[in-house]
Amino acid sequence: AQSVTQLDSQVPVFEEAPVELRCNYSSSVSVYLFWYVQYPNQGLQLLLKYLSGSTLVKGINGFEAEFNKSQTSFHLRKPSVHISDTAEYFCAVSKTSYDKVIFGPGTSLSVIP
């Protein structure tokens, strides 16, 4: 069965500092990978997704992620965070284009002024 690991449950970071949120997945087959963000009292919003092609994926709000097949990782990065980036971030994986999406437990990013 597929699973998604987000090792850091909480990540505090100062404003304008860089941040990396880690995600590892377990799968022996090709996968599709996603990062979602959930702002307080709002629904999940897709940040970016990897389907195929370039392993570096750029998303909204200045975020990017790199797919590393050998390390089964899909870490999310941003070079300079803002207060407004404070939210819960979920990594997710799907085995095939018609399979259900499996979400990780989430990482709470807190940006400190």
Place this chain on the structure above:
Amino acid sequence: GAGVSQSPRYKVAKRGQDVALRCDPISGHVSLFWYQQALGQGPEFLTYFQNEAQLDKSGLPSDRFFAERPEGSVSTLKIQRTQQEDSAVYLCASSLGTSGRTVHETQYFGPGTRLLVL
């Protein structure tokens, strides 16, 4: 344009009560998904509709959970004889679904219904 809406936003139920949660997807979206998000966890898939057809209900945790989408638009998730372990946020998402359920299409999530069973 209007996004996915869900009602009620909050629901408190006594154990054993039946509840019904409503989802209004984005107009024209064929695919509709329900997820359950327990406190401190990621969403877990419950069920999937393509128009009015429920194509996947493998995530429904028990036969107390029932979902329907009779006219291919609004969907209702019903939980019978609620238990404390049903307390969670229930999320609805929709996507265009023009090619069936495909991850190439972005799912748009509603704000969720927070259910508390006492």
